Amino acid sequence: MATRTDAPTRREQILKEAARLFAERGFHGVGVDEIGAAVGISGPGLYRHFPGKDAMLAELLVGISDSLLTGAKRRLAEADGVRDSGAVLDSLIEGHIDFALDDRPLITLHDRELDRLRDADRKMVRQLQRQYVELWVGVLREVYPALAEPAARSAVHSVFGLLNSTPHLGRPGSLPGRAVTASLLHRMARGAFAAVGEAR
């Protein structure tokens, strides 16, 4: 896998700034002129790169969902043959935490602006999200075989809520350090799963 070192393209600049602005003020709260200004061009210049404002949001949301799912599939494949399903769950949690800590604006958008998409795009995003959830549910039920499927699905959604709380944890500077925060989130996620998976 080639790690990118080249400069970001204009398209990528635009997407990054649009994500930040959408997360800060909401899709309808940001004008195209602002997005343009954020990358040093002005309003209508954006239309050389995207057919419209909607398309930027669509590409962001599809990209997020796709990247989450792809990462999870890769982690699952890497653990193929490994018997320890608990380790696989840990790997999924770790991947989601990395994403939540490194791409906070995207995490914010992901569950906030989905309804602003055109039907086709929204269906695609929802399908990717559903696959991602089902993948987690499968692993979770290997770790806790007594857990019924509906409960497992609810538990997964709730743990996503927990992990996606990073935007509320204060600005990156005020965090006690990335590794510490990641460890805290990881332990809480495992604890939450254990509480619902074990005993009764």
Add this chain to the structure above:
Amino acid sequence: MATRTDAPTRREQILKEAARLFAERGFHGVGVDEIGAAVGISGPGLYRHFPGKDAMLAELLVGISDSLLTGAKRRLAEADGVRDSGAVLDSLIEGHIDFALDDRPLITLHDRELDRLRDADRKMVRQLQRQYVELWVGVLREVYPALAEPAARSAVHSVFGLLNSTPHLGRPGSLPGRAVTASLLHRMARGAFAAVGEAR
């Protein structure tokens, strides 16, 4: 305490519908005409009840924060003299879950549209939220005295993320039953706290 049985006032109807619409499509995504139509009057008629669209959002957000804080204070007072701080924590969790299950649109608004408020209102909401968090942090550290304050605060925010995930758990009909869901969320919250509060 007098339980309300009388019909809701027009003001209350408006606030309820506005909350639903804001949660569904975002503050900027909803027009005053739509809000009016939702209560059977048309657009400008709303201005007989509110000075402007912003005021509706402000009243909703201040109301949410105030009601959460007030409820928590009450629960704390009721448990005064009780030595079992774990039971107090359970009571806080229960109250938050009731709110998250019964007022899902409000829970959605609460962490989504705060930045659309005028400075004065936003400061007030943030202050109420902070008091609510600190109240939880205090109780949590009684249950787990070894827990440092910054970690406790992060843990509380994360558990709020978990409990506030109810809007993602499917429509009210598809839930496995309110009591079951509430119990699941409660156990997960306690499990998450325990994982970060106990040992290492």
Add this chain to the structure above:
DNA sequence: CAGGGCGGTTAGCGGTCGTTAACCTGAAGG
């Protein structure tokens, strides 16, 4: 029975937004 105000109505104004049109410029290619 007069009258006043509560709670509506419709028309319309001013501003903003997404998008298109028309034009420009600098660099690459034959």
Add this chain to the structure above:
DNA sequence: CCTTCAGGTTAACGACCGCTAACCGCCCTG
């Protein structure tokens, strides 16, 4: 050296939105 084209620019259009103005009918009260 001329052409082409990617990637910009500004001007402007049409739609929409929040809000105000002006008007109106019903009910309560003295």
